[in-house]
Amino acid sequence: MDTALEADRAGEERELVARAREGDRTAFGTLVTIYMRRAYYVALGLVGAHDDALDLSQDAFARAYRAHASLDPERPFYPWLYQIVRRLCFNHLRDRRTRRRRMEEATPWLADEARATARDPAREAERAELRARLETAIDELSEREREVLVLREFQGLRYKEIAELLSIPIGTVMSRLYSARRNLAEQLEDVL
Amino acid sequence: MNSEARAPDSRGRRLLMAELDGELTESEREELERLVAADPELAKERKRFKRLKEVTDSMALKPAPEEMWDDYWASVYSRVERGLGWVFVSIGAIILLAYGAWRGVETLLADATMPWFVKTAVLAVSFGAVILLVSVVREKLFLGPKQRYKDVER
Numbered sequence: 291m292d293t294a295l296e297a298d299r300a301g302e303e304r305e306l307v308a309r310a311r312e313g314d315r316t317a318f319g320t321l322v323t324i325y326m327r328r329a330y331y332v333a334l335g336l337v338g339a340h341d342d343a344l345d346l347s348q349d350a351f352a353r354a355y356r357a358h359a360s361l362d363p364e365r366p367f368y369p370w371l372y373q374i375v376r377r378l379c380f381n382h383l384r385d386r387r388t389r390r391r392r393m394e395e396a397t398p399w400l401a402d403e404a405r406a407t408a409r410d411p412a413r414e415a416e417r418a419e420l421r422a423r424l425e426t427a428i429d430e431l432s433e434r435e436r437e438v439l440v441l442r443e444f445q446g447l448r449y450k451e452i453a454e455l456l457s458i459p460i461g462t463v464m465s466r467l468y469s470a471r472r473n474l475a476e477q478l479e480d481v482l
Numbered sequence: 483m484n485s486e487a488r489a490p491d492s493r494g495r496r497l498l499m500a501e502l503d504g505e506l507t508e509s510e511r512e513e514l515e516r517l518v519a520a521d522p523e524l525a526k527e528r529k530r531f532k533r534l535k536e537v538t539d540s541m542a543l544k545p546a547p548e549e550m551w552d553d554y555w556a557s558v559y560s561r562v563e564r565g566l567g568w569v570f571v572s573i574g575a576i577i578l579l580a581y582g583a584w585r586g587v588e589t590l591l592a593d594a595t596m597p598w599f600v601k602t603a604v605l606a607v608s609f610g611a612v613i614l615l616v617s618v619v620r621e622k623l624f625l626g627p628k629q630r631y632k633d634v635e636r
Contacts, residue, residue, distance in 0.1 A: 334543050340546065348561060352561035420537065467499045
């Protein structure tokens with residue numbers, strides 16, 4: 291049943307990509323609607339700011355639309371789009387002006403799901419500090435480490451899916467995850 | 483323990499990751515238990531990573547306001563339109579500026595009262611501007627895409 295459903299979806303997507311390739315605006319709009327959340331949230335994980343994630347994910351779709359002639363209906367749309375999103379995000383993070391602005395106006399980009407159960411104000415403050423420290427620790431990871439961590443922890447992708455998306459071996463996914471987690475553990479040593 | 487076992491890509495460390503992420507097979511689990519029993523450092527790391535995993539599992543990406551999605555595609559399309567608009571504006575502006583400059587230079591050169599060194603300077607500025615324009619366009623068209631992403635780790 292699941293396999294049949296997946297095949298149906300893949301077939302639908304192939305058709306949408308084929309139409310988008312011919313310049314069909316409605317088909318491309320449907321692809322945007324299908325993948326906008328995924329693109330936005332992965333950008334949020336990679337750059338750690340709502341406004342930037344919205345801007346970069348929309349920019350990625352706009353660039354994809356302009357490059358519609360290079361779409362391949364035989365390949366899934368999201369990995370192709372993801373390459374654009376990650377390039378934009380990494381370039382954005384490397385921009386000096388971005389770094390300066392991010393230091394000046396850091397706003398929370400993680401939501402603490404355990405906070406709702408913390409009724410005690412002291413515990414709530416402790417959790418808020420933990421969230422802020424985790425955000426800072428993630429910000430300090432290298433791009434590669436951050437990317438696999440976000441895809442695994444916040445996007446819930448399995449190793450195989452991450453490996454396919456990034457075109458790297460599963461072993462590399464695991465070692466990047468290890469480096470990322472080791473760095474996070476060092477940064478959060480006193481609270482773990 | 484040798485340096486290989488300390489490396490991020492050592493078998494034990496990879497298995498630790500797989501355990502945390504629920505991707506361990508039964509035989510791998512047995513292998514990990516053996517490695518952990520033989521290596522106190524790995525056992526310590528295992529505990530530390532489990533505590534870290536509890537922290538990361540309790541956090542999620544902050545949800546975006548639901549209304550944001552209503553205008554998402556419209557905003558993407560506006561960007562595409564604006565991009566197209568800028569291309570036409572740029573082409574038009576370049577043509578108009580080039581024509582205006584050409585007419586200006588022509589008038590200036592035809593003016594017999596204008597000293598020779600002013601005419602030479604105007605010609606030098608025009609020639610320099612053309613070289614700069616060609617250089618910028620060539621860089622944008624042929625070097626731009628590669629240079630722009632040269633620092634991106636892949």
